[in-house]
Amino acid sequence: MTRTTGPSGHLLSGVEPDPARDAGHDDAPPRVGFFTDTSVCIGCKACEVACKEWNAIPEDGIALAGMSYDNTVALGASSWRHVAFVEQQVPVPVPDGRTELPLFAAGAPATGTDTAPSIPGEARGDAGGGVRWLMSSDVCKHCTHAACLDVCPTGSLFRTEFGTVVVQEDICNGCGYCVPACPYGVIEQRPNDGRVFKCTMCYDRLGAGQEPACAKACPTDSIQFGPLDELRERAALRVDQLHEAGVTDARLYGADPEDGVGGDGAFFLLLDEPEVYGLPPNPVVTTRDLPEMWKHAAFAALTIAGGVACSFAASALTGRKSRR
Amino acid sequence: MTGSDVTRDGVRGARPGRDAAPGAFQQRGRRRRKGEEPMVPRAEFDSYYGRPIIKTPPWSARDIAGYFFFGGLAGAGSVLAAGAHVTGRTTTAKAMKLSSIGALSVSAAALVNDLGRPARFHHMLRVFKPTSPMSVGSWLLTGYGAFAGAAAASAVTGRLPLAGAAATVGAAFLGTGVATYTAVLAADTAVPAWHGVYRQLPYVFAASATAAASGMALAVAPTRENTPARWAAGLAAVGEVVSMTMAERGLGMVAETYRTGRAGTLLTTARVLTVGGAACAAFLGHRSRAAAVGSGAMLLAGSACTRFGVFAAGIASAKDPVYTVGPQREVLQRSAAVDQTPRDDRRPA
Numbered sequence: 001m002t003r004t005t006g007p008s009g010h011l012l013s014g015v016e017p018d019p020a021r022d023a024g025h026d027d028a029p030p031r032v033g034f035f036t037d038t039s040v041c042i043g044c045k046a047c048e049v050a051c052k053e054w055n056a057i058p059e060d061g062i063a064l065a066g067m068s069y070d071n072t073v074a075l076g077a078s079s080w081r082h083v084a085f086v087e088q089q090v091p092v093p094v095p096d097g098r099t100e101l102p103l104f105a106a107g108a109p110a111t112g113t114d115t116a117p118s119i120p121g122e123a124r125g126d127a128g129g130g131v132r133w134l135m136s137s138d139v140c141k142h143c144t145h146a147a148c149l150d151v152c153p154t155g156s157l158f159r160t161e162f163g164t165v166v167v168q169e170d171i172c173n174g175c176g177y178c179v180p181a182c183p184y185g186v187i188e189q190r191p192n193d194g195r196v197f198k199c200t201m202c203y204d205r206l207g208a209g210q211e212p213a214c215a216k217a218c219p220t221d222s223i224q225f226g227p228l229d230e231l232r233e234r235a236a237l238r239v240d241q242l243h244e245a246g247v248t249d250a251r252l253y254g255a256d257p258e259d260g261v262g263g264d265g266a267f268f269l270l271l272d273e274p275e276v277y278g279l280p281p282n283p284v285v286t287t288r289d290l291p292e293m294w295k296h297a298a299f300a301a302l303t304i305a306g307g308v309a310c311s312f313a314a315s316a317l318t319g320r321k322s323r324r
Numbered sequence: 325m326t327g328s329d330v331t332r333d334g335v336r337g338a339r340p341g342r343d344a345a346p347g348a349f350q351q352r353g354r355r356r357r358k359g360e361e362p363m364v365p366r367a368e369f370d371s372y373y374g375r376p377i378i379k380t381p382p383w384s385a386r387d388i389a390g391y392f393f394f395g396g397l398a399g400a401g402s403v404l405a406a407g408a409h410v411t412g413r414t415t416t417a418k419a420m421k422l423s424s425i426g427a428l429s430v431s432a433a434a435l436v437n438d439l440g441r442p443a444r445f446h447h448m449l450r451v452f453k454p455t456s457p458m459s460v461g462s463w464l465l466t467g468y469g470a471f472a473g474a475a476a477a478s479a480v481t482g483r484l485p486l487a488g489a490a491a492t493v494g495a496a497f498l499g500t501g502v503a504t505y506t507a508v509l510a511a512d513t514a515v516p517a518w519h520g521v522y523r524q525l526p527y528v529f530a531a532s533a534t535a536a537a538s539g540m541a542l543a544v545a546p547t548r549e550n551t552p553a554r555w556a557a558g559l560a561a562v563g564e565v566v567s568m569t570m571a572e573r574g575l576g577m578v579a580e581t582y583r584t585g586r587a588g589t590l591l592t593t594a595r596v597l598t599v600g601g602a603a604c605a606a607f608l609g610h611r612s613r614a615a616a617v618g619s620g621a622m623l624l625a626g627s628a629c630t631r632f633g634v635f636a637a638g639i640a641s642a643k644d645p646v647y648t649v650g651p652q653r654e655v656l657q658r659s660a661a662v663d664q665t666p667r668d669d670r671r672p673a
Contacts, residue, residue, distance in 0.1 A: 012455065067373045074375060084372060151512060153459035154444075155451040173447040174440015177458050180381040180513040180642060189382045194440025275649045278372030282652035286512050286519055287455055293508045293522045294454075300507065300526035301500035304400055304534055307559045308552070311538075312407045315551035 013288035023159035031163030050217035077190035140199035142265030148178035183283035260284030387438035389635035396533025398427035399503030406496035503533035517641035524571035531563035539623025561602035590633030597626030
């Protein structure tokens, strides 16, 4: 078996064409994943609902967050899909020869008062700016080099034959190490339960030859499920298409097998910088540096032994005359 | 609540500044912070409503920072115990062996208590994974516990002195690992303040563990036997100040999580206590028992403050997205400067 190793010669980072096979699945089917095309997301949250229903995820608080239409706030133990709503002010070019309708002023006479709903001046159409809404359904990235899986001390997290990363709930003892290890802040401990939970890419449905619930429910095909190779090709074509249409901000996120996590199993087409959506701009699997960490820890352990040995030697030298 | 709060003049009782204006909640850049102002103006970053990007570790400070301290005390204590054993300082050796097994017991209790499912603690020993510092640590603690327990039992009962000596050496060997692997445990995460210092943190923890152990030795050993502990305290204090300074220097903007807030207070206190305790031990530790105990207590408290301070810095750096985005943007800018032709997927033409 040929093993492709990372630049530093180990399997902790770098290009990794077949994570499932390297995890020991000899007859692994093609690696599958999600391509989330945020340019066609309409923010309906059908994915969130479908995910909650199919996976029987408990309710985790019904509260208004004050973040546009986003009351899920973030991915977590009980939110395996999260639709982000970003409100941005962008200049809107007005084509020549087209009449610009007064958008908000029209409502004023109807109420019969001068105190029309007070909308900040910059939000009005006449300020020369428009509002654009970025919506994006976030999910576990099922990294090629998954830090959560690497650091799990119990073997609860494992790589499936589909190349995805899943928690075995009967093994997890809630040590919580995977939580800060994830560079995307996906996996989380569920209060009142103690164990960690995250997206399984509907492992049960995959086994039955079905697509995950979120992709099934998505009405605009913003969430596309399929073999990862195929999705990457389609995504590249979609970016080209958007660029030709003048959407120069369109870019892929997590599609590059050479990035810090070896590419994501769930990647995205974004219309702005990743951090605008709450995604890290350059995530790196923390275990990339683990060999060097162990090396430094070994040296540090030697310094303890050496320091203590020096202390005893020094006291023997200086204390010789005072002792006897 | 009955009726509608919505009136012609707006929403009754609404707090000011809550209008859903575009971008109203979008935090561009940073809030004002306490402490010193940086010399270079901060770069501005976008974030998603100021929400953190990574999840904060779910560990409680008492259990995990406490474990860092007690694990270090136990591990480095075993090394001092072995030294004392070999050089015939029997009172110190016995006291340090007992201190180590005691600190180990507290560590184990804290670790199990911090689990989401404490009853499943034994799942830690299902597998051995070198990629998981926690797995390595679990096995290390298990092996170390056996040696440290045997060494202490032999010292107390006086039986099987040869086996006791072997266990003492074994505990000292594994103890150095117990005292330092916790730095890898913290650094092998996406937490910026911990991962960013993965080269220096093992030395900080090694020095801090030695400071704690020498403090314990000063507190429990008779003054005629405490010269090595006084030397060790001095070396540890120097090592801790140097390694901590190096760590902060290499961190860039994230270093401020070590200098401000709870972490800043704890680490400043730690520095004063450790250096003060070591100085007190060096100049007064051999003269009076009270001075030795006092300086030992200062060293122990200083080590605990270091661990809780490092822990607090990590939590602070995880909670603010600027510490996740800032360093990552820097890396991207540096690689973009090297590679003048940007990749298609990042910067479309």
